[in-house]
Amino acid sequence: MTSDFITLDGVEKVFDVRRRTGFLRRERHQVRAVDGITFQVPRGEMVGYIGPNGAGKSTTIKMLTGILTPSGGRLRVAGIDPARERTRLARHIGVVFGQRTTLWWDLPLIDSYRLMRRMYRIPDARYAENLDRCVELLDLAALLEVPVRQLSLGQRMRGDIAAALLHDPEVLYLDEPTIGLDVVSKAKVRGFLRDLNAGSGTTVLLTTHDLTDIEQLCRRVMVIDHGRLMYDGPLDGLHEVGQSERMLVVDLERELPPLEVESARVVRTEGPRQWLAFPAAASAAPLVAAVAERYPLVDLSVREPDIEAVIAKMYADRGTS
Numbered sequence: 010m011t012s013d014f015i016t017l018d019g020v021e022k023v024f025d026v027r028r029r030t031g032f033l034r035r036e037r038h039q040v041r042a043v044d045g046i047t048f049q050v051p052r053g054e055m056v057g058y059i060g061p062n063g064a065g066k067s068t069t070i071k072m073l074t075g076i077l078t079p080s081g082g083r084l085r086v087a088g089i090d091p092a093r094e095r096t097r098l099a100r101h102i103g104v105v106f107g108q109r110t111t112l113w114w115d116l117p118l119i120d121s122y123r124l125m126r127r128m129y130r131i132p133d134a135r136y137a138e139n140l141d142r143c144v145e146l147l148d149l150a151a152l153l154e155v156p157v158r159q160l161s162l163g164q165r166m167r168g169d170i171a172a173a174l175l176h177d178p179e180v181l182y183l184d185e186p187t188i189g190l191d192v193v194s195k196a197k198v199r200g201f202l203r204d205l206n207a208g209s210g211t212t213v214l215l216t217t218h219d220l221t222d223i224e225q226l227c228r229r230v231m232v233i234d235h236g237r238l239m240y241d242g243p244l245d246g247l248h249e250v251g252q253s254e255r256m257l258v259v260d261l262e263r264e265l266p267p268l269e270v271e272s273a274r275v276v277r278t279e280g281p282r283q284w285l286a287f288p289a290a291a292s293a294a295p296l297v298a299a300v301a302e303r304y305p306l307v308d309l310s311v312r313e314p315d316i317e318a319v320i321a322k323m324y325a326d327r328g329t330s
């Protein structure tokens with residue numbers, strides 16, 4: 010048996026859309042939301058699934074939960090075809106949508122959990138154990154009797170994550186789990202997910218626009234755009250694909266015209282300080298030596314490429330190709 014827990018092979022999703030083109034006229038056209046995606050996720054991995062708005066991320070997640078049926082290709086989660094056996098699959102997966110809640114709005118948090126226990130037919134001992142663990146790790150003790158509508162966004166999100174985990178799913182899909190949260194709440198959610206993945210070996214597929222989530226949680230990232238997989242690999246590898254640059258920031262004894270050194274270009278000057286961009290994959294040592302030899306150098310620092318800028322560049326390059 011393969012250790013791959015999620016497998017997609019040439020998966021497609023095409024939507025038929027009717028567009029109004031006149032008073033009584035409507036035109037039919039097709040949107041290829043997912044256009045032949047292939048990837049595998051082994052058990053226990055935590056993977057980032059990112060892309061610009063409308064790239065096809067939510068459509069992929071909906072196919073992985075069985076809400077949507079693929080138009081083509083083959084998709085399996087825990088050996089199950091999600092669209093055909095959605096109920097059986099539900100026992101294996103947990104889903105958290107940052108923008109929506111699965112909790113009952115007017116009920117105290119604990120009542121939502123009790124309803125879920127019944128829905129998923131979770132054995133008493135297991136329910137008690139999982140609830141205790143979530144309450145402790147997600148800091149929910151003081152919130153259990155509070156109606157969901159009175160919870161802050163960060164509290165509600167922690168409540169939703171617990172709800173998704175009460176039935177011990179083997180895989181957790183997270184769609185924007187830190188959206189709108191403050192710095193402290195984000196750190197809490199990220200810390201919990203890291204421990205969950207490391208401790209229980211839960212497989213996690215994480216969709217987010219916050220790249221710090223990815224940097225802090227995922228070693229592997231998949232980038233999707235226009236329904237196609239543009240990149241699948243380690244986060245660091247994005248720098249190479251995106252041809253990113255590092256920055257050498259130099260402080261000189263006095264203000265000078267832009268420095269002229271091989272393999273770097275001055276992108277900014279501010280008094281005696283200058284910023285030199287050079288390829289991220291290149292060593293900074295020869296560049297530093299060249300600057301020090303020819304110019305009156307006082308101080309320097311090297312800045313790593315900003316992953317956000319790398320991805321923005323990837324999206325932009327794609328848009329113009």
Ligand SMILES: Nc1ncnc2c1ncn2[C@@H]1O[C@H](COP(=O)(O)OP(=O)(O)OP(=O)(O)O)[C@@H](O)[C@H]1O
Pocket residue numbers: 024025026040041042060061062063064065066067068069
């Ligand atoms: N039910 C639907 N009917 C028609 N078109 C749809 C439907 N759902 C999604 N689409 C289209 O499919 C494409 C992909 O949408 P999807 O929601 O998967 O993107 P996304 O990557 O999740 O975007 P975002 O980051 O904005 O949430 C978009 O062009 C969207 O308009």
